[in-house]
Amino acid sequence: MPPVRKPKPQKIEKQSTPKKTINKAKEVVSGQLKKKVAKSKPQKEKRPERGVVVVKHLPHGFFEHQLRQYFRQFGRVLRVRLARSLRTGNSKGYAFVEFEYPEVAKVAADTMDNYLMFQKVVKASYIPPEKQTFNFFRTSxxxxxxxxxxxxxxxxxxxxxxxxxxxxxDWDESACQKRTVNNLNKIKKLQEKYKDLGIDFSDLMVEPVKKTKKTTEEETTEASTSQAATKAGGKKQKQAAKKEPKLEDLLGTTINEDSDDEDYVDASDDDSELEIEEEDEDSEPTSDDSDEEVELPLPPKKKNKVSLSDKLKRKPGTGGVQKKKLAPVVKNTKSAATQKLQLAAAKSLAKPLPKGKAKKSKK
Known part of the structure; x- marks a missing residue:
């Protein structure tokens, strides 16, 4: 029999199973992780737009305070930073000034550009908010x-x-104790770190003496007693000062000094002599020479005045102002009473002779 061709099997297309779509946009797997992400990356709040001006070629002496005071005429100044050297701290000659509103900053930059200030031409330029990518006011x-x-x-x-x-x-007791405690904690951490190597730091550690309540109470009592003692001593001194001085202390040795004086005469004798002199002058006529009273001039008082030139004189080898030493003032031991007595004695000696005696002397 001749071969028979078999019919080819028809291809039946199977329906494709629907594929599951994976959402790759999911960034957070769990709620806990979502909280952690929110804490780690806080959303930055948008700051209001500010205007910044760069000022260059500043003269010496135009520092932070002067910049703030000068640019306040344009508007409210929020921040000022003068560029300074890290090594010396001196000004570098340029600064940044931040205004509350950008429009005010623009006006300030336009007016201050090419402005002559202390023989220097100042240059100013405006930085708009979109170009403020760097923090111009951060400094170390x-x-x-x-x-x-x-x-x-x-x-x-x-x-x-x-x-x-x-x-x-700082050698205060509390500060020293705090430092020692911190150092001991560092040594304990090192001991835990090198425990496997067999290194022991216990021999090196000396724990500080901690104050107890008893010691503090004792110190407070001692301080109170010392304060009370000082107050009592001060009161005693004040009472001694308030006491009335005795008459002997005030007089001192004035009585002895007057008695030692050679010209000392009792006041009663002086009065009697003066009365006799007045009667003689009334009864007997005197000559022209007798009319003239003999007056002894009082010694002039010396005034120790130190001039400014004497104060400013310098000794060789010294740098300070040398004050001139004043000479000791010699006190007049003779009082006013003794001087009066001397005058009375001189008058009694210079009395004119009576008329009968004068004629006998002429013969």
Whole structure:
């Protein structure tokens, strides 16, 4: 039999199974991770647009305070930064000024451009908000007060070193105790780190003596007793000062000094002599010479005046102003009473002779 051709099987197209679409846009898998992402990347709030002006070719002496005061005439100034050297702290000659509104900043830049100030032509340019990609007001220069009390500008590194040195030089008891506790904690951490190597730091550690309540109470009582003692001593001194001085203390040795004087005469004798003199003058006529009273001039008082030239004189080898030493003032031991007595004695000696005696002497 001849071969028979078999019919070819018909191809039946199978229906394709629908493929599951994977959402690749999902970034967060769980709610916890979503919270963590939100905390790590906080959304930055849009700041209002500000206007910044760059000022160049600034003269010396035109610093932060002067910049703020000068640019305040255009509008409200928010921030000012003068470029300074990290090594010396001196001005570099340019600054950034931030205004509240960009329009005000633009006006300020236009007016201050090519402005002559202290023999220098100032250059100013406006930076719009879209071009403010860099923080122009970030700086590592800090203001510090030196030993002389003057404000200077230094780098943040030098300020940190100065702060640490000041902290280490603080020898207050509480500060020392705090430092020792911090150092002990560092040593304990090292001991835990090198525990496997068999290194022991316990021999090196000396724990500080902690104050108890009893010691603090004792110190407070001692301080209170010392304060009470000082107050009592001050009261005693005030009471002694308020006491009325005795008559003997006030007089001193004045009685002895008057008695030692050679010209000392009792006041009663002086009065009697003066009365006799007045009667003689009334009864007997006197000559022209007797009319004239003998007056002894009082010694002039010396005034120790120190002139400015004497004060400013300098000795060789000395730098300060040398004050001239005043000579000791010699006090007049003779009082007014003794001088009166001397005058009375001189008058009694210079009395004119009576008429009968005068004729006998002529013969």
């Amino acid at each position: 220069v800090k203001k510090v007060v030196n030993k002389a009390g003057k404000e200077i500008y230094v780098s943040d590194v030098t300020k940190a070193t100065q702060r640490s040195v000041k902290k280490q030089n």
